[in-house]
Amino acid sequence: MLKILKNIQTKKENNGIYVSLHERAENVNCDLFERVCYSKDAGPISFGIPDFIVQPRNDKEIQDILRLANQRRIPVYVRGGGTSAAGGGMPFTDGGLVLDMTRINKLISIDEFNLTVTVQAGITWEQLISELSMKGFRPRFMGPHSGCSAVVGGSVATASIGYGSTKYGSIGHQIIGLKVILPDGSIIKTGSGALKEGLSFARYCNGGDFAGLFIGSHGIFGVVYEVTLSIEPIPDNVSFSTYVFDKLENALKAAREVQIKCKPEQLVVYCHPDTVSSLTNFEHNNNAGISVIIDGFSEAVVSSGFQLLENVMKEYDGKYIGEKYAKRFWTNRFQVVTSLMKNGMLLQSCHMIPPSMLLDAVKVAEKYFYESNRIKDLGIKVFMNATFSDGISSNFVTNIFCEESNMEIKKDVLGIWEAWMDQLLLTYGGAPYWLGYVWNRHLTDHLDNNYKLFIRKLKQCIDPNNILNPDSLIDGGSDFEFR
Structure with a gap:
């Protein structure tokens, strides 16, 4: 080679x-x-x-x-x-x-009255959060789990879900405007920024939501250069809680009700005993668990939210096991992926499904991994968790781990991972949001033909020479390999 x-x-x-x-x-x-x-x-x-x-x-x-x-x-x-x-x-x-x-990583401006921040696309989420915090603000969407290195432009391209999504939705829900360099080198601004002397303060104006064309498009229509996001003052008070459940069904019902009634900053459901054990350092092995972070600008607001939370958890037989697990998760949120790596090589398959389908999705995953593929016999671990986003959809994640040095096991895991993507697309209609080479090879065959034709027509109009991220959205590529 x-x-x-x-x-x-x-x-x-x-x-x-x-x-x-x-x-x-x-x-x-x-x-x-x-x-x-x-x-x-x-x-x-x-x-x-x-x-x-x-x-x-x-x-x-x-x-x-x-x-x-x-x-x-x-x-x-x-x-x-x-x-x-x-x-x-x-x-x-x-x-x-x-x-x-x-290298294009500057914070350009903070509008404290209109509650927006404009940044260059290469700024990391950690840098953005740090610079905003000096002024007493934070972005409503605070980036993915890899926020120490992940950049804002990458999150736009992948329609990222992450911290803050339980309350405020994905990054797409918090984007006010974009500055984009098109494949031919011309530059446009979206929303109110499209006016010759316009400021970026409104997204849905001047003829359409053209920021939406680039969100989640994986860079096939243009290079995102600047992003204007909504921000908010940093709340003064925060509560952290973790509960465990004997029944996953109860945990999912409780989580949905908590999202609606308590408006938490973050809510994560741990959907399998192996996941609960890992979260709690093997101190608990219940069938499910929930971590909840509630914040607000007064003790009364947070206390009221916590009381609502307690009432819901009691109704669904949730057992309170303290604040330390949720607090550790939140404090070290940008080190989550690094900490997971201690379990071995990591393969992920994040995808969206309706909250009503989560229980069935977990059952499908359990049967696929533990029964059909007997992962424990192979020394493979799978952690399953879910977050609710924007009140309508949920993000279901299966994290697959295996021993890094064992090439035979790695090949087995790769096959299991690949087949799982087809399984979830076919069985319960999981919809991936961050795509890339791996997902695309499976997604294309499951997409409606008219939708694929529509994407290709758009691509041909905007990028007739197909130079920008070719095949990065729906067409996929050839086989890949470990190196």
């Missing part, structure tokens, strides 16, 4: 492209080691190896790079923090260039 890669790197054509790229952007890299690193994300899978890595510093560099890419028909893959575990922003085949957005 190294010999092939060196040949790719030293081709005369690529040398000419390198010179052209360097004329347009300062930070261009074609080092073999760097390129191999950019063939991976946070997951265990390696994908295509790009010919070039470009780290632009401003919008003009991106414009010039995209115009060159159109002239030379160079595929461009836009990458954020690289924290996806499913191949988001990754080259599906060898070649092309990766546009690494992490």
Whole structure:
């Protein structure tokens, strides 16, 4: 493989492209080691190896790079923090260039009266939260579990769900406006920002919700450059609670009622005894558990919310086991993925389903993993949890772990993971939101043909040369491998 890669790197054509790229952007890299690193994300899978890595510093560099890419028909893959575990922003085949957005990472402005913040797409959630907190504010949506490294633009591209979603929905619910560089290098602003002298304060105006075109589109329609988000003052009071249940059905009913009545900042349901055991350091092994975070601007508000919570939990036989588990989860929320890695290699399959279908989804997952695939005999662990988002949908997550050093087990796990994606799409209609290479290979066959045709027509209109993240939404690619 190294010999092939060196040949790719030293081709005369690529040398000419390198010179052209360097004329347009300062930070261009074609080092073999760097390129191999950019063939991976946070997951265990390696994908295509790009010919070039470009780290632009401003919008003009991106414009010039995209115009060159159109002239030379160079595929461009836009990458954020690289924290996806499913191949988001990754080259599906060898070649092309990766546009690494992490140097475009400034907080541009805070509007304390209108409660908005405008940031560049490469800022991490941790950096954004830290800078806002100095002014006494926080974003309503506070990023995914990988927020130490995950960037805001990546969350826009994947329609991310994460911290704050129980109360405020996904990142899409909190986006006011976007500045986007289209595949031909032209720049647009959405919503009220589309006015020549307009500020970004309203999303649904000036002819349509065109921010929505880019949210969750995985970068196939444009490079998100700036994002305006809603913010709020940081609440003064917080309560943390965890409850365990003997019946998962009771836990799910209680969680739904708590979301409606208590409006918690965060609510997580642990859907299996193995998950409860892991959460509580093996101090409890009940069939289900719930962690709830309630915050507010006075002790009275939080106390009232906690009393409502207690009443609901008693009705559904929830047993209070203290605040430490929920508090530890919330305090270390951006280290959750790192802590999970102690269980081995991690494969995830986050997807959306209606809250009413969660119980059936867990039963399907239990049968698939524990009965059909006998994962415990293989030394494989599965943790299942769910969060409610925006009051309408829920996010069901199955985290699959295995021993990193055992290649045979890794291959078994890969097969189980792949087949599970088809299973959940077919069995109960799970809808993935952060896609990438891994999901796409399964999703395409399950999508309505007219919907696929609609996406392709949009792509052809906006990106006729198909240079920007080609095949990154519905068409998928060839097989991948461990490296």
